[in-house]
Amino acid sequence: MPLIVQxxxxxxxxxxxxxxxxxxxxxxxxxxxxxxxxVVSAMSGETDRLLGLAHAIQVQPSPRELDVxxxxxxxxxxxxLAMALEAAGCPARSYTGAQVQVRTDxxxxxxxxxxxxxxxxxxxxxxxxxxxxxxxxxxxxxGNITTLGRGGSDTSAVAMAAALKADECQIYTDVDGVxxxxxxxxxxxxxxxxxxxxxxxxxxSLGSKVLQIRAVEFAGKYHVPLRVLSSFQAGEGxxxxxxxxDVEEAKIAGIAxxxxxxxxxxLGVPDQPGVAYKILGPISEGNIEVDMIVQNIAPDAQTTDFxxxxxxxxxxxxxxxxxETAEALSAREVHGDEHIVKVSLVGVGMRSHxxxxxRMFEALAREGINIRMISTSEIKISVVIDEKYxxxxxxxxxxxxxxxxxx
Amino acid sequence: MPLIVQxxxxxxxxxxxxxxxxxxxxxxxxxxxxxxxxVVSAMSGETDRLLGLAHAIQVQPSPRELDVxxxxxxxxxxxxLAMALEAAGCPARSYTGAQVQVRTDxxxxxxxxxxxxxxxxxxxxxxxxxxxxxxxxxxxxxGNITTLGRGGSDTSAVAMAAALKADECQIYTDVDGVxxxxxxxxxxxxxxxxxxxxxxxxxxSLGSKVLQIRAVEFAGKYHVPLRVLSSFQAGEGxxxxxxxxDVEEAKIAGIAxxxxxxxxxxLGVPDQPGVAYKILGPISEGNIEVDMIVQNIAPDAQTTDFxxxxxxxxxxxxxxxxxETAEALSAREVHGDEHIVKVSLVGVGMRSHxxxxxRMFEALAREGINIRMISTSEIKISVVIDEKYxxxxxxxxxxxxxxxxxx
Numbered sequence: 001m002p003l004i005v006q007x008x009x010x011x012x013x014x015x016x017x018x019x020x021x022x023x024x025x026x027x028x029x030x031x032x033x034x035x036x037x038x039v040v041s042a043m044s045g046e047t048d049r050l051l052g053l054a055h056a057i058q059v060q061p062s063p064r065e066l067d068v069x070x071x072x073x074x075x076x077x078x079x080x081l082a083m084a085l086e087a088a089g090c091p092a093r094s095y096t097g098a099q100v101q102v103r104t105d106x107x108x109x110x111x112x113x114x115x116x117x118x119x120x121x122x123x124x125x126x127x128x129x130x131x132x133x134x135x136x137x138x139x140x141x142x143g144n145i146t147t148l149g150r151g152g153s154d155t156s157a158v159a160m161a162a163a164l165k166a167d168e169c170q171i172y173t174d175v176d177g178v179x180x181x182x183x184x185x186x187x188x189x190x191x192x193x194x195x196x197x198x199x200x201x202x203x204x205s206l207g208s209k210v211l212q213i214r215a216v217e218f219a220g221k222y223h224v225p226l227r228v229l230s231s232f233q234a235g236e237g238x239x240x241x242x243x244x245x246d247v248e249e250a251k252i253a254g255i256a257x258x259x260x261x262x263x264x265x266x267l268g269v270p271d272q273p274g275v276a277y278k279i280l281g282p283i284s285e286g287n288i289e290v291d292m293i294v295q296n297i298a299p300d301a302q303t304t305d306f307x308x309x310x311x312x313x314x315x316x317x318x319x320x321x322x323x324e325t326a327e328a329l330s331a332r333e334v335h336g337d338e339h340i341v342k343v344s345l346v347g348v349g350m351r352s353h354x355x356x357x358x359r360m361f362e363a364l365a366r367e368g369i370n371i372r373m374i375s376t377s378e379i380k381i382s383v384v385i386d387e388k389y390x391x392x393x394x395x396x397x398x399x400x401x402x403x404x405x406x407x
Numbered sequence: 408m409p410l411i412v413q414x415x416x417x418x419x420x421x422x423x424x425x426x427x428x429x430x431x432x433x434x435x436x437x438x439x440x441x442x443x444x445x446v447v448s449a450m451s452g453e454t455d456r457l458l459g460l461a462h463a464i465q466v467q468p469s470p471r472e473l474d475v476x477x478x479x480x481x482x483x484x485x486x487x488l489a490m491a492l493e494a495a496g497c498p499a500r501s502y503t504g505a506q507v508q509v510r511t512d513x514x515x516x517x518x519x520x521x522x523x524x525x526x527x528x529x530x531x532x533x534x535x536x537x538x539x540x541x542x543x544x545x546x547x548x549x550g551n552i553t554t555l556g557r558g559g560s561d562t563s564a565v566a567m568a569a570a571l572k573a574d575e576c577q578i579y580t581d582v583d584g585v586x587x588x589x590x591x592x593x594x595x596x597x598x599x600x601x602x603x604x605x606x607x608x609x610x611x612s613l614g615s616k617v618l619q620i621r622a623v624e625f626a627g628k629y630h631v632p633l634r635v636l637s638s639f640q641a642g643e644g645x646x647x648x649x650x651x652x653d654v655e656e657a658k659i660a661g662i663a664x665x666x667x668x669x670x671x672x673x674l675g676v677p678d679q680p681g682v683a684y685k686i687l688g689p690i691s692e693g694n695i696e697v698d699m700i701v702q703n704i705a706p707d708a709q710t711t712d713f714x715x716x717x718x719x720x721x722x723x724x725x726x727x728x729x730x731e732t733a734e735a736l737s738a739r740e741v742h743g744d745e746h747i748v749k750v751s752l753v754g755v756g757m758r759s760h761x762x763x764x765x766r767m768f769e770a771l772a773r774e775g776i777n778i779r780m781i782s783t784s785e786i787k788i789s790v791v792i793d794e795k796y797x798x799x800x801x802x803x804x805x806x807x808x809x810x811x812x813x814x
Contacts, residue, residue: 016463016570050483056423058490068501069486076457079476080464086472087465094475098505099550143506344712 002167003035004127007135007157010044011174012231013060013077021150021297022231025172026130030090035125037164039135042073049178051138063108067137067147071097074134074153092130095120097145102138102156104146111146113138113155113218116163125164133160154215162222169224170237171211176230177238178203178210180403181255186395188404192238192253198228199253200240202346202380216240251349251356252401255394256343261291262315263372263384264322265307268332271297278329279306282321288314292342292375303332307373309384312338335374340372341390344382345397357381362399369393408573410442410532414542414564417451418581419638420484429638430491432579433537442532444571446542446564447488449480460733460814470515474544478504481541481560488539499537504552509545509563511553518553520545520562520625523570532571540567546787561622567690569629576631577644578618583637584645585610585617587810588662593802595811599645599660606660607633607647609753609787622660623647658763659808660755662801665749668698669722670791671729672714675739678704686713687735689728695721699749699782699789710739714780716791719745747779748797751789752804764788770807 006026013019020240022038029036050069054061078094085092100120104111123133135153138146148155154171161169177191178200195203197220204213210228219226219240223224226353229237269275276295283290291309310318316336326334350356364371369392373384385393413433420426429445436443457476461468470477485501492499497525507527513517521728531538542560545553555562561578568576583598585607590596604627611620617635626633626647634643676682683702698716717725722745733741757763767788771778776799780791792800805811 016460019464053423053483054490057426057487058494061490062493065486065501068489068503069483072482075479075482076460076476080460080474082472082475083465083468084777086469094472096475096552099552145503145506177781309636 001033001035003164004029005037005039005157005161005164005166005169006172007153007170008041008172008231009153009174010041010046012042012172013040013081016080019077019080019082020088022081022087022172023088023090025231026085027088027090031182032131034275035126036130037069037121037160037166038081038130038132039072039151039153039160040077041135042070044078046073046076064144067108067145070143070147071134071137074136078132078134081191085130085132089127090130092132093124094132094134097137097156098139098143100133102133102159104138104140106140106142106144106146108144108146110149111138111140112214113148113159113329116159118160118163121160122164133369148214152212152214154212155218158215158218158222158224158226161224162218164364166224166225170227170229171215172229172231173210175210175228176233176235177228178240179254181394182257185257185391186255186398188398190404193236193316194239194241195253196348197240197242199346199348202257202344202377203254237329251353252347252403253349254344254346254403255397255401256344256346257390257394259290259387259390260312260320260339261309261340261342261384262312262336263307263309263340264315264318265305266322266326266329266331266333267305267335268303269306269326269329270331271302271304275304275329276306279322279325282325283308283310283318286317286321288318288321292373292384294373294375309340309342309373334390337372339387340384341387342382342384342391343390343397344380345401346372346380348379350379350381359400360397363396364393367392367396369396408440408442410444410571411436412444412446412564412571412573412576413579414446414577415448415558415579415638416560416581417448417453418469419579420447420488421451423487426484426487427491427495429488429579430495430497433492434495434497435781437537437568444528444532444567444573445488445537445539446560446567447481447484447539448560449477450484453480453483457702471551472550474515476663477554478541478544478552480634481696485539485541486640488756492537492539497537499539500531501539501541502561504544505546505550507540509540509566510548511545513547513549513551513553515551515553517556518545518547519607519621520555520566523566525567525570526657528567529571544695553798555621559619559621562625562769563787565622565625565629565631565633568631569625573631576626577634577636578622579636579638580617581638582617583611583640583642584635585647586661588801588805589633589664592664592798593662593805595805597811600643601646601648603755604647604649605786606753606755609751609784610661610663634765655731658760659752659754659810660756661753662804663751663753664797664801666700666794666797667719668713668747668749668791669719669725669743669745670716670718670747671722671725672712672742673729673733673736673738673740674742675681675710676713676733676736677738680766682711682736683713686729686732687715689732690715690717690725693724693728695725695728697779701780701782715782716749738744744779746794747791748794749789749791750797750804751787752808755786757786757788766807767804770803771800774799774803
């Protein structure tokens with residue numbers, strides 16, 4: 001009997017009615033002959049309510065105690081969903097992360113799952129029950145409650161699917177699949193019936209918030225077939241596959257973008273070994289994550305220019321750190337720009353097809369869009385452009401690569 | 408170093424401010440040189456909120472899942488109290504019932520504690536931390552979450568005190584101790600500095616809702632010194648002692664009453680062996696609890712009259728069951744009265760002092776109060792009287808036994 005793990009997010013379980021709707025979906029799968037494990041998030045709004053309580057008491061709540069508090073959110077949902085299933089005549093049993101031994105490291109508020117014991121869940125499935133597991137939470141080796149951080153329920157579902165060797169892990173969300181790009185920007189964007197794990201990883205890391213990136217990594221590592229579907233409409237969603245041959249012939253899967261970027265440049269740094277470390281060391285010590293990095297040697301060959309991007313929230317702090325560094329290194333000057341975005345073309349087809357990059361640059365040039373930075377990987381080309389060109393650039397690329405047509 | 412277990416109920420932890428006030432009280436005890444374990448209830452209103460969610464989904468929620476749901480209430484409080492203590496510079500750690508292995512039977516919604524492993528808590532205490540434990544909850548031997556039923560947090564605190572061999576278990580509540588009777592009825596009622604366990608048990612079972620009766624039984628069984636205090640005002644409260652000699656010389660500790668009683672009588676039952684069982688069997692099969700029972704032989708000595716009391720909520724059901732029984736037994740008739748109350752005099756002094764009963768009956772007679780039923784135990788005399796005489800009767804007895812004066 002095929003075993004399916006389904007994950008429903010906070011919006012999907014946001015009220016008694018929605019929980020009953022989820023119960024109906026779960027029963028459909030069961031009636032179709034599947035064993036079903038359901039992983040759920042806290043009801044939408046609940047985590048914020050709990051955070052509000054915590055912040056009324058402590059500005060920076062103790063991470064351990066915050067996890068004890070937040071873990072109650074999912075525990076409420078599992079009980080309610082079990083009741084909804086039983087009310088509909090479907091035997092069900094709910095478990096907290098601790099009860100099914102979702103083991104994590106002890107990094108409170110952002111723990112990583114190390115192990116799950118599927119035996120208890122399997123026993124319930126074999127007894128004909130639907131099993132409901134609280135997402136987002138686990139226990140460390142001392143039995144302390146941990147949480148995986150926001151969105152961690154996706155990872156919980158994938159880890160559970162891996163532990164049970166499930167046939168599919170279905171992530172129900174408020175979109176009906178992965179699109180060639182954000183339909184709010186390009187109305188011609190098309191749902192992809194399939195996408196490879198590598199492409200999905202790139203899309204996710206670039207701001208396509210359909211799936212938590214750690215969940216995709218986990219699924220890739222343990223070869224869990226993953227499907228993204230809508231909680232609210234019927235449809236096949238998007239299957240994330242391991243087999244590139246399965247994927248349609250398109251060279252390009254889609255266009256991702258990251259809006260909240262900022263760019264910093266340090267110019268005329270006397271070139272010497274270790275200069276990159278001297279520039280980025282203080283940034284990373286300031287807990288700022290750096291995304292793209294580009295280094296050029298200046299025409300005089302004595303100095304170097306160095307550019308990198310950070311999240312826009314970190315811009316002011318990064319700029320002030322960089323100015324200190326510039327003084328220490330006797331650099332000529334520091335520039336910054338917080339009105340830039342990153343647009344990326346993603347596709348495993350890129351590997352075997354030359355000319356993708358030039359076609360991308362040409363499409364942007366035709367619209368008069370200046371490229372500020374370029375960075376490439378095996379299956380992705382990213383460019384930094386001025387913020388005002390975001391929509392124009394995305395649409396131009398969507399057209400240039402014929403993404404509206406199923407190829 | 409003396410070890411104190413403190414229990415704070417829902418009203419005491421009903422808001423962020425109140426939780427901070429509890430933290431301050433806990434710190435005072437710690438500063439006074441005590442090791443402190445705190446047992447807390449859900450914030451007031453929280454259990455009803457959760458029940459509302461459950462009932463929106465299932466009219467009669469599954470008992471197992473209801474426990475999973477309700478247990479989140481205390482889990483929220485433990486985390487918030489730990490934060491409040493840490494914010495005030497006091498090291499603290501919170502635990503759910505499951506985490507400190509509060510073992511219960513598997514009677515969901517009304518489980519009984521069978522065992523607590525105090526090792527983990529003791530280790531934290533020895534490391535200088537305040538330990539906060541979720542009341543009202545535990546796990547059965549299969550690791551399912553159980554709850555003890557409303558008010559069960561008192562029992563959790565006493566059981567924890569027993570497991571840790573605590574020097575005292577302090578129950579903080581919204582009254583400042585045990586009174587000679589309800590001050591809302593007799594303004595001259597006086598707080599008792601001490602009371603024996605037996606007296607406390609009788610007072611509790613008779614509607615003095617200061618402490619959950621099971622908690623008192625548990626404390627008696629494991630010889631845990633128990634003290635009732637107010638969360639909101641300073642004071643010594645009432646200490647519940649094992650030593651009768653400790654108790655002040657008064658013959659009578661206090662006057663308890665139960666308002667919501669009803670009385671049923673079956674008259675002219677042909678007397679035969681087993682008649683009591685034939686009358687009460689159907690009542691108890693109907694899940695109705697019977698309180699007082701009185702049986703008389705009628706003057707003809709051929710038939711018997713049989714009277715018992717039940718909770719007023721069960722009156723209609725009990726009456727209809729009794730009418731069926733009357734027909735089956737060919738009894739003459741059935742009477743019922745749902746406007747009666749039970750008033751009881753409680754005191755260990757009764758054992759060694761004759762004349763208490765007659766003094767009680769005299770005091771009531773002087774006010775023209777008719778006694779409908781009488782039942783006695785070693786340390787208690789209960790009478791059933793008409794509902795309208797409740798206040799008058801309580802005050803008459805309070806006066807007759809000089810309870811307003813500390814004797």
